[in-house]
Amino acid sequence: DAGVTQSPTHLIKTRGQQVTLRCSPKSGHDTVSWYQQALGQGPQFIFQYYEEEERQRGNFPDRFSGHQFPNYSSELNVNALLLGDSALYLCASSTFTFGLAWAQYFGPGTRLTVT
């Protein structure tokens, strides 16, 4: 049973560029959440997708956008990259069924470095 997978593992971008990160949820899960983890801090919630719609959003600017596909996989897009966007980006999956969207399982993350 494959867990949550994310690609790429590492990414280096220049300020002002755009980036797309990808996530495949754990088998049987239909909900994907994205988090940003800066060095020395806990993960911060960006947004959550269920049924291809953004259901909840954290305190992140509109430069952060996402998408969920019919197979439940998801993308996180960040436009006009800033140095401060350098972080580990984590994807977590869960299931809305039985009210278990809170029981989230994380992928290994994508390390984004903005220079």
Added chain:
Amino acid sequence: DQQVKQNSPSLSVQEGRISILNCDYTNSMFDYFLWYKKYPAEGPTFLISISSIKDKNEDGRFTVFLNKSAKHLSLHIVPSQPGDSAVYFCAASAGNKLVFGAGTILRVKS
């Protein structure tokens, strides 16, 4: 506003002894609490959770205690093993999103 706080940045424990990791929260609307373990270069691994209507949940060596009046929860690991050395995050669920503390580094010495 930091709704979930882990006030101890690090903890060092001897192998075989008990490790106690603490977490405080401010939002009384949190409905579930979770503990995750994180190794370097890996994503957080789910350890154990507790509903806000319970005060204790146990899974093998791991026990989580919830004190709602004090808005405090703790994770007990007994006995501690060197493989438990990692960063431990406390998280709380608010409307299906998770709010995390800053983490506590646990070092178990053999």
